[in-house]
Amino acid sequence: MQKNSQLNLGEFFTQTGYGLSELSIITADIHQGQQKPGVAKGPTTLLNGNLIQNLSPKFFDIKCYQGSESSLPFLKGSSNPYQRLFKKTKKIVQTQRQTLILGGDHSMSLGTLPALKYHYPNLKVLWVDAHGDINTPKTSPTGNLHGMPVAALLGLFPLQKRPSWEWFHPCLNPSDIVYIGVRDLDWGEEKIMNNYGIRYYTSEQVKQQGMHKVIEEACQYLNPEGEHPLHVSFDIDCLDPRYAPATGVPVKDGMTLNQVMDMASYIKSTQQLVSLEMVEFNPDEVEYPFEVNLTRACMERVIQNFL
Numbered sequence: 001m002q003k004n005s006q007l008n009l010g011e012f013f014t015q016t017g018y019g020l021s022e023l024s025i026i027t028a029d030i031h032q033g034q035q036k037p038g039v040a041k042g043p044t045t046l047l048n049g050n051l052i053q054n055l056s057p058k059f060f061d062i063k064c065y066q067g068s069e070s071s072l073p074f075l076k077g078s079s080n081p082y083q084r085l086f087k088k089t090k091k092i093v094q095t096q097r098q099t100l101i102l103g104g105d106h107s108m109s110l111g112t113l114p115a116l117k118y119h120y121p122n123l124k125v126l127w128v129d130a131h132g133d134i135n136t137p138k139t140s141p142t143g144n145l146h147g148m149p150v151a152a153l154l155g156l157f158p159l160q161k162r163p164s165w166e167w168f169h170p171c172l173n174p175s176d177i178v179y180i181g182v183r184d185l186d187w188g189e190e191k192i193m194n195n196y197g198i199r200y201y202t203s204e205q206v207k208q209q210g211m212h213k214v215i216e217e218a219c220q221y222l223n224p225e226g227e228h229p230l231h232v233s234f235d236i237d238c239l240d241p242r243y244a245p246a247t248g249v250p251v252k253d254g255m256t257l258n259q260v261m262d263m264a265s266y267i268k269s270t271q272q273l274v275s276l277e278m279v280e281f282n283p284d285e286v287e288y289p290f291e292v293n294l295t296r297a298c299m300e301r302v303i304q305n306f307l
């Protein structure tokens with residue numbers, strides 16, 4: 001046991017919480033889960049704004065793992081981009097710092113969640129999304145992988161039997177996850193959610209009951225004793241398209257920015273958040289250029305409130 005006087009400030013915070021004073025940022029330009037390649041530009045576009053500048057006063061140290069994956073020797077031999085993201089996340093998360101992952105389409109969770117679960121076996125997940133992302137290849141109307149990550153993570157279809165996916169393993173139980181903001185469930189998805197008793201709150205419920213009640217109930221369900229670390233998988237299409245138009249599959253009647261900011265502040269106050277991923281920002285999917293800046297500004301504010 002080290003004496004306190006020998007600890008530096010970062011170690012001190014790491015030992016007294018989940019390393020909440022230090023932040024790792026991981027970029028994930030995964031776009032293979034759907035048909036709109038612009039989503040791969042999400043992380044760079046976000047980093048070109050004020051994100052790091054805004055976060056700097058909050059953290060003792062911020063490390064950004066951006067750029068070429070070919071420079072990371074431990075990634076050699078992995079041709080599957082999801083496996084590379086899995087390995088990269090696993091390596092970076094072991095430092096026990098708070099983690100912010102910038103995507104990328106939502107199929108990237110197939111790489112990030114198994115890595116997070118490896119380090120935090122009792123991790124719980126808040127999936128903030130307009131969609132269920134819980135289709136299987138049998139129920140999916142599109143066949144796009146970004147609509148299936150939750151189903152694969154729950155083991156509802158054997159993704160690990162596909163070539164180059166042998167490393168993947170289902171790591172979630174239905175009681176590990178709660179959805180907030182859903183409003184566009186496919187027929188098959190609704191059936192799966194009900195069959196497995198998966199809890200979800202629609203954007204309409206948030207409007208009726210108020211975000212405070214919804215998020216309090218969700219956290220109480222996921223983490224009644226407060227001993228579980230939390231991961232938030234935040235799809236920007238949970239927001240109404242008037243706040244976040246730059247996304248591949250926008251759905252009307254979404255949550256307001258204020259509702260989402262309240263949710264984020266509540267999560268922050270619990271001090272259980274070990275990682276946050278922001279997905280589906282696609283700077284190419286806009287009618288007017290200002291919509292990219294608008295979406296980015298909203299994302300910056302949401303991230304600010306979570307961390």
Ligand SMILES: [Mn+2]
Pocket residue numbers: 106129130131133146235280
């Ligand atoms: Mn999604």
